[in-house]
Amino acid sequence: MxxxxxxxxxxxxxxxxxxxxxxxxxxxxxxxxxxxxxxxxxxxxxxxxxxxxxxxxxxxxxxxxxxxxxxxxxxxxxxxxxxxKIIPEDPLNRARAFELWEVIAADTHPLQNISVISRYSDDPQKRVEWSAFYIQRGLSVFDETLTRVALAKDFSLGNSPSLPDLALIPQIYNALRFGLDVQGTFPRLWKIYQNALQTEECLVASPEKQQDAVEGV
Amino acid sequence: MxxxxxxxxxxxxxxxxxxxxxxxxxxxxxxxxxxxxxxxxxxxxxxxxxxxxxxxxxxxxxxxxxxxxxxxxxxxxxxxxxxxKIIPEDPLNRARAFELWEVIAADTHPLQNISVISRYSDDPQKRVEWSAFYIQRGLSVFDETLTRVALAKDFSLGNSPSLPDLALIPQIYNALRFGLDVQGTFPRLWKIYQNALQTEECLVASPEKQQDAVEGV
CATH class of the missing domain: 3.40.30.10 (Glutaredoxin)
Structure with a gap:
C-alpha cells in the first residue's frame, strides 16, 4: 500500500x-x-x-x-x-484505551495547542501558566486512571505500547517544553516515556528525528 | 445488567x-x-x-x-x-466515525467547556465570543468532512444515528445556547439535529428531559 x-x-x-x-x-x-x-x-x-x-x-x-x-x-x-494491535480487542481493555486516549487527546492536548494559547493571551508567561495548568491536570488524571485500571507495566496497558501511549508520549514531550517536572511529579509516566523512547518505533517517529526538524527552537 | x-x-x-x-x-x-x-x-x-x-x-x-x-x-x-451498532464495523467507516467524533469531542467541546471559559475570562461577553468562535469552527469542519465523506443522509453516516451524531447533537444544543445561527449557517447539520430530536432515543436523553433539569437557566 x-x-x-x-x-x-x-x-x-x-x-x-x-x-x-x-x-x-x-x-x-x-x-x-x-x-x-x-x-x-x-x-x-x-x-x-x-x-x-x-x-x-x-x-x-x-x-x-x-x-x-x-x-x-x-x-x-x-x-x-x-x-x-494498537487498539485492544478485548471490550473492556478497548474501553480503557479510549478512556485514557481521551484524557489526553480531548481534555488536555487541544487546550495547550499553539493556536488556542495564542488566542488566549499575547503574554508569553500567561500562555505558559495556562498550558502548564492543563497539562498538569491531564497527566494527573491519566496517572490516577492507570492506578484504577491496574494494567500498567512497561506501558499504560501492559508490556507493549498501545493507543494510550501514542497520546501520552507526545504530551509528555510538550510538558517538558512547558517546564513541568514530569520525572518528579509523575514517576510512573516518566518511566513509560523512557521505555517508549527506547523503542525504535517511537524514537524514529519523534520530532527531532524528522527531516523538517529545526534546531534550537 | x-x-x-x-x-x-x-x-x-x-x-x-x-x-x-x-x-x-x-x-x-x-x-x-x-x-x-x-x-x-x-x-x-x-x-x-x-x-x-x-x-x-x-x-x-x-x-x-x-x-x-x-x-x-x-x-x-x-x-x-x-x-x-453505534460504532461502524467497516474499517473505513469506523475511521470516518472517529474522525468526525474527534472534530467535536477533541477539537471543539473541551474549548467551550464551562471550566475552561471561566479560566479564560471573567467577562461574559468575551466568554461568549471565545465559545462561539470554536463552536463555529468545529461545526464548519464537521460539515466539510461530511461533504468529503459523502455518506450523510438523515444522519452523519447514513440513515441511522452513529457515533458522530452522538457528539454532534449536544454540540448543536450548546451552539444554540451561545447564540449561533445553526439553521442558517449549517442547514445540513440543522436537519440532522431535527431528525435526531424526532427519535425517542435521543429526545428522552436530552437535557430538558432529565430529572435534575432546572427551568429558565
Whole structure:
C-alpha cells in the first residue's frame, strides 16, 4: 500500500500517527508542512489537502483520512507486516484505551495547542501558566486512571505500547517544553516515556528525528 | 445488567452516553450530580466516584468507566436487546466515525467547556465570543468532512444515528445556547439535529428531559 502522510515535526498528533505506522511495519512518503510559516493555508497545499490540517493520510486510491484517532483506527484494522494491535480487542481493555486516549487527546492536548494559547493571551508567561495548568491536570488524571485500571507495566496497558501511549508520549514531550517536572511529579509516566523512547518505533517517529526538524527552537 | 450512570442534565458527554444506552435498549439507574453547586467534589460523591467526573458508568461488578468514548465503546461491544451498532464495523467507516467524533469531542467541546471559559475570562461577553468562535469552527469542519465523506443522509453516516451524531447533537444544543445561527449557517447539520430530536432515543436523553433539569437557566 502506497501511503503519504502530511505532517509537521512538532505536531503531537502527527507523532502519534508516525509511531502507529512504525508499529504496523508500514513505510510511507512524508510530506512535511511548515505550520510555522502557515504553509498549510497556501493554495498549493490546499489543493492536495483541502482540510489544511495535519496529520492527513493519503491512501493509494486517493482517500483522505484526518484526525489521528481515525487514521490509527484505519491502520490498525489492516493486516500488515506486523501483527501488533494498537487498539485492544478485548471490550473492556478497548474501553480503557479510549478512556485514557481521551484524557489526553480531548481534555488536555487541544487546550495547550499553539493556536488556542495564542488566542488566549499575547503574554508569553500567561500562555505558559495556562498550558502548564492543563497539562498538569491531564497527566494527573491519566496517572490516577492507570492506578484504577491496574494494567500498567512497561506501558499504560501492559508490556507493549498501545493507543494510550501514542497520546501520552507526545504530551509528555510538550510538558517538558512547558517546564513541568514530569520525572518528579509523575514517576510512573516518566518511566513509560523512557521505555517508549527506547523503542525504535517511537524514537524514529519523534520530532527531532524528522527531516523538517529545526534546531534550537 | 445493572448499570448506574453518574451524570448531569446539561453535560454534553452525559447526553452522548444516555443516548447510547437508549440506542442499545438498556435501562440504568441515573444518579444526577449537581455540577453547578460543586457536588462532584463533595466527600460523599468522591466515595462512589473518585474521579469526580461525569459521565461515569458503574457496572454491576463495581467496574467504573469514565470518558464518553470509552463508555460508548464498551456498551457497543455488548449484545443487548437492540442490535444497533453505534460504532461502524467497516474499517473505513469506523475511521470516518472517529474522525468526525474527534472534530467535536477533541477539537471543539473541551474549548467551550464551562471550566475552561471561566479560566479564560471573567467577562461574559468575551466568554461568549471565545465559545462561539470554536463552536463555529468545529461545526464548519464537521460539515466539510461530511461533504468529503459523502455518506450523510438523515444522519452523519447514513440513515441511522452513529457515533458522530452522538457528539454532534449536544454540540448543536450548546451552539444554540451561545447564540449561533445553526439553521442558517449549517442547514445540513440543522436537519440532522431535527431528525435526531424526532427519535425517542435521543429526545428522552436530552437535557430538558432529565430529572435534575432546572427551568429558565
Amino acid at each position: 502506497s501511503l503519504k502522510l502530511f505532517g509537521y515535526w512538532r505536531s503531537s498528533a502527527a507523532w502519534r500517527v508516525r509511531w502507529a505506522l512504525n508499529l504496523k511495519g508500514l513505510s510511507c512518503v512524508h510530506h512535511f508542512v511548515n505550520l510555522k510559516t502557515g504553509e498549510q493555508k497556501s493554495p498549493a497545499h490546499l489543493k492536495v489537502n483541502p482540510s489544511g490540517r495535519v496529520p492527513m493520510l493519503l491512501l493509494e486510491d486517493g482517500t483522505r483520512l484526518n484526525q489521528s484517532l481515525g487514521i490509527i483506527s484505519y491502520l490498525d484494522s489492516q493486516v500488515f507486516k506486523k501483527a501488533t | 445493572s448499570l448506574k450512570l453518574f451524570g448531569y442534565w446539561r453535560s454534553s458527554a452525559a447526553w452522548r452516553v444516555r443516548w447510547a444506552l437508549n440506542l442499545k435498549g438498556l435501562s440504568c439507574v441515573h444518579h444526577f450530580v449537581n455540577l453547578k453547586t460543586g457536588e462532584q467534589k463533595s466527600p460523599a460523591h468522591l466515595k462512589v466516584n473518585p474521579s469526580g467526573r461525569v459521565p461515569m458508568l458503574l457496572l454491576e461488578d463495581g467496574t467504573r468507566l469514565n470518558q464518553s468514548l470509552g463508555i460508548i465503546s464498551y456498551l457497543d461491544s455488548q449484545v443487548f436487546k437492540k442490535a444497533t
